[in-house]
Amino acid sequence: MTASRWQAAWTVAVFLFILAPIASIVVFSFNADRFPSLPWGGFSLTWYEAILTDDTVRAGFVRSLKVSAIVSVLATFIGFATAYTDYRFNFTGKMPYLALAALPPTVPVLILGLAMLSFFSMVNLVGTLRAIIIGHVVICAPFAMALIRMRLADMSPDIEPAAWNLGASRWRTIWSVTIPWCLPSIFAALAITAAVSFDEFMIAWFVSGLEETLPVRILALLQGQVSPRINAIGSIVFFISVTLAGLAQLLATRRDRQS
């Protein structure tokens, strides 16, 4: 019994370790003191005011929103197309095809960043938002594919043939049957790819040049003095990505009432 208690306590401690940085950043973003530590210096919104008037932060925030919005749509489309290809078709070379489609997240982003920097510099894309978007779609599409593929795996193999049988062409079947079925996972994929793109800093750092996204701005701030302003930005970033990631999980794991 006591062994179990110890094990429970250990588990709680491990989760505290995982959650501590998140909790700390949010709590201290409201601390009036210049250095975020104990004792508590009083509640204040100073740091939020400071970042709202910081043009570099605002510009970075707007860029990040723009990038993640476009990335999520592109990556989800590619993810759906790939998941559907895997679900519906058999062809020679399917294994290497799927490997190519699924592999990008396993390469360290640092190395992808360097690779993309050298590649984009050859085609004069470095320093553009387009470069960041392209790079982010590369790592986001596989997440979208995985989510949508899981949903397709639950679709009865007779559903699409039934639609064809009732006179719907394959294109119309995609639109009126397959996409409606996949809708929860499509929304989940939109949310998760937006979150990944919104948080990604390595590829963005390498290829963005002067077009800093918010995480790249944070990276720059990190190299300087400790400042509670980062707590405020961090809290906002966390709020956005936790919302997106949580939303994605709710959508992806929502059990259907059927069966």
Next chain:
Amino acid sequence: MATPKRSRRLIDGFAAFWAAPALIWQTAFFLAPLLVLISMSFWVVRNYRLTPDFVLKNWERMFTRDYFWAAYLHTFELALLVAVLASVIAFPASHYLAFKASPAARRWAMFLLITPFFTSYLVRAYSWKIILSTEGVLNVVFGWVGLGPFEMLNNTFGACVGYLTLCMPLVILIQLFALSNVNRDLIGAAHNLGCGPLKTTFTVTIPAARVGLILAATFAFILSFGDYVSPAYLGGGKPPTMSILIVDQTKSGNHWPRASVVAVTMVVTLITVLFTALFAAYGKPGGKK
């Protein structure tokens, strides 16, 4: 009167439409950049300009420098240390969640583990930086009980905290998944034969979940091996890791070919480690199922 054998339409526009996006995108923007990266390791820098060439100079230069091998060894050791630490720290928690926690608690735990995976690692690392600093929360608390202050930043400890932040959720998730798939009858049978809980864990549960446990450690290794933030901002960057070498060569040194050498070396190492681990996990001859 059989009609001749029909050939089914070989090129199907519908199928091509769905297969093409990933093929085109990942070939153009994933495969091509990686190939450029490899070829760039053979290029030269002349008068501060990158010039395509095919020379082994960059490879020779990096491979004959002590600091390169020191960085390589350091990175490898750190990643190995983290893989072991993460596995050991995570296991009791995964074990608890898999076998003892209620299903509702397990669901919440999964949620709490998946969410950080998709939230800013950068901000979490920054958060540790202020928690662990000399005037930070931890040292203040230590001060109250008359301890410290401890130096917890700009050393291996700081770097490891960052690495563990990065990989702990994934390690627990994979371990949890592996342990959940262990046949409970096996454990029940061991208890039935008078095997104590600790002994059962080591002689039955761990061997049964071996594949997942090895994969979890491997992912911890891969994530830490390629990470830049933890060694640079929490570990102090000295001695440098491979990732720091790449950033230095690219951002300040402006010597991309040398950075490519480092990057290609890292990729080859990671692939080797991955295959070794997969072999250890699945292919061990005579291994227990």
Next chain:
Amino acid sequence: MTTPMRHILTLDAVTKRFGDTTALHPTSFAVEKGEFLAMMGPSGCGKSTTLRMLAGLEFPSDGAIRLWDRDITDLPPWERDMPMVWQSYALFPFMTVAENVEFGLKQKGRSTAPARRKKAAEWMDRLGIADFARRKVDQLSGGQRQRVALARALALEPEILLLDEPLSALDAHLRLHMQSELKRLHRELGITFIYVTHSQSEAFALADRVAIMSEGRVQQIGPAKEVYRAPANRFVAEFVGANTIFAGKVLPDGGIETPLGLFRATDGHAPTPGRQATFLVPADRVTLSAAPLGVENEVKATLLTEEFTGSFVTLLLELPDGTEMKVQKQQSELDRLSLDVGTTIHASWPAEVAYVLKEDQ
């Protein structure tokens, strides 16, 4: 051969191969307009592959399929008007019942939205599911789903309806109920039903003609009674009905010499003296007696098991050479015999019920 125009559907040497395995050997048969054809056989016999080729979900490797006189062999499924009722129902789970029923009409795009709704409402009414029109299909029971699947297919008012084991997911009681409903629908609508099943009782109860399939071949096609009484070969004889099969050498006088003795069989094909002959004895035509009757076609047997199914009892007897013989009797007939497992008994049958199979099996 009849004139091609009379047949609504013609299969001409249709063959299906998957890689090295042949799912359907060259198969030819034709279906009359308004006919109820059941394709029956064990799983893997090719019946579902045949149905899927009719629907255009698989394409023949060889041969041709014609609808009236039009070649539809390579027509994609959405250009055929042969709606199908699926074993899994294959309803669209995110749509309401009404949306499901309207689906086909909408795809055809032949009618306006109000006309579609009206037609869908008619069919839902006809199949007794009008009350559920606004429900999602996942809130329905199996029987209700089955009706939605039927309404969805019939709303297209097709000439041919394909049914793939439509009743196999229902419980026994509901299955019988739906069976009579299908029969009624077929009679009322006068359209062609092509029905795949592995259940003999379903096929025989419903179909005008039954096609018995095995190992990618149609073994026999014909009215149920004919298939039952005059099986074309040993497979059909064993698969259909409760028969006991005997084989032996034909003597010059037409008697058949088997390990169990000499028998006479006068139904079916005439046995050729000097050759092997196979004949079968229907289970419901056997007479049982405690003492030997001294008639021809009589064997001694031991009772193995007795299976009571309502008014009928199926007895399994073991003959001296180990052959198992099936006998069906009314319970009332058995009472006077006072049978127990292990009892020795005598079984006999008239020569005119023993059916001789065609040679060269």
